[in-house]
Amino acid sequence: MNALVISLISVGRKGLAVDVAVPGPDLALEDGLELGLGEVRVRGSLDAIDTEYLFRGHITGAYAGPCDRCLTECAAPFDYEVAWLFEEAEARREVAGAAGGDDVEIDAADDDRMFVFEGNELNLAVPVWEELVLQAPSKHLCRDDCRGLCAHCGADLNQGPCGCKRRNNGDGNKGLSSLADLFPDLRPSSPEE
Ligand SMILES: [Zn+2]
Ligand SMILES: [Zn+2]
Numbered sequence: 001m002n003a004l005v006i007s008l009i010s011v012g013r014k015g016l017a018v019d020v021a022v023p024g025p026d027l028a029l030e031d032g033l034e035l036g037l038g039e040v041r042v043r044g045s046l047d048a049i050d051t052e053y054l055f056r057g058h059i060t061g062a063y064a065g066p067c068d069r070c071l072t073e074c075a076a077p078f079d080y081e082v083a084w085l086f087e088e089a090e091a092r093r094e095v096a097g098a099a100g101g102d103d104v105e106i107d108a109a110d111d112d113r114m115f116v117f118e119g120n121e122l123n124l125a126v127p128v129w130e131e132l133v134l135q136a137p138s139k140h141l142c143r144d145d146c147r148g149l150c151a152h153c154g155a156d157l158n159q160g161p162c163g164c165k166r167r168n169n170g171d172g173n174k175g176l177s178s179l180a181d182l183f184p185d186l187r188p189s190s191p192e193e
Contacts, residue, residue, distance in 0.1 A: 002026070004124040006046060008053065008117075015047035018057065018124070029129045035136055036065035038075070042128055044082070053086040053117070059128055068139050069148030070156050080135055082113070084127045089118045 003020045010016055024037025044057015059082060062075040115127055147157035155162035 002123065002125055004042065004128060006122045006124060008048075008120045008122055011046055011048050011053065013048075015045045017045055018055070019043045020124075022125075024061065027125055027129050027132065029126070035132060036063050036140070037132065038062050038064050040128065040132070042124060046122075051088055051091045053122060055082070055084045055086070055124065055127075057082060059131055063136065063140060065140055067142040067146055069146045070142060070158055071149065072142050072156070074140075074142035076137060076140060078135065080131055082127070082131055084124075085114045086117045086122050087114060089116045092116060 003022055006016065006018065019041070020043075021039050021041045024035065024040050027037065027040060028035070038061060040059060040061040042057065042059055044055055046053055046055045059080045060078065062077040064073070064075040066072065067074050113127060113130075117123070142158075149155065150157055150162045150164050152164040153162050155164075
C-alpha cells in the first residue's frame with residue numbers, strides 16, 4: 001500500500017495536511033534507476049481549488065552512496081520546495097475541447113507543475129519521483145572540494161599527501177608518469193610547493 005496515494009474524500013475545506021515518510025526504494029517508478037535514497041519525507045498541504053487540487057510543500061531526505069571521487073560513504077541532504085497542480089483527467093479533456101486549443105493549460109501550468117488524476121485518488125508518488133530524478137545532483141561528493149584518491153597508490157588524499165608525486169618525479173615508474181601526461185585531469189590536484 002502506497003502511503004502517497006491520497007483519498008480525495010479526506011480533503012476538506014481547509015485542505016489536507018500531508019506528512020508522509022516512505023523508504024526511497026519504494027518510490028522508484030523506473031527500473032534500473034538507483035538514486036541511493038534513504039527515507040523520503042513529503043510534507044505540505046493539499047487544497048481543493050474548484051475541480052483541481054494543489055499540493056504545496058517540501059520533499060526532504062538525502063541521496064546516499066559512495067563519493068564519486070574518494071569512495072567514502074556519504075549522504076547529500078536535500079530539501080525541495082514543490083508546488084503541483086492536479087487536474088481531473090476528464091475535466092481536462094473537456095476544458096481543452098471547449099477552449100479549442102491549449103491556452104487554458106498553458107496559463108495554469110505557468111508556475112505550478114501539472115499532473116492528472118482519475119477517480120477519487122491522487123498519487124503523490126509520481127511527482128515526488130519526478131522531482132527527485134530531475135533534481136538529482138550529477139555528482140555525488142562527500143564535500144565540494146574532495147581531493148579524491150591518488151591515481152597511483154589509491155590513498156585518500158583528503159587525509160593528506162601520499163608522497164607519490166615526489167617519488168614519480170625521480171626515477172619512479174616512468175610508465176605511469178607518462179600515462180599521467182596523457183590524462184592531466186587525473187593528476188593530484190594539490191599545487192607543488
Ligand atoms: Zn570524497
Ligand atoms: Zn599516492
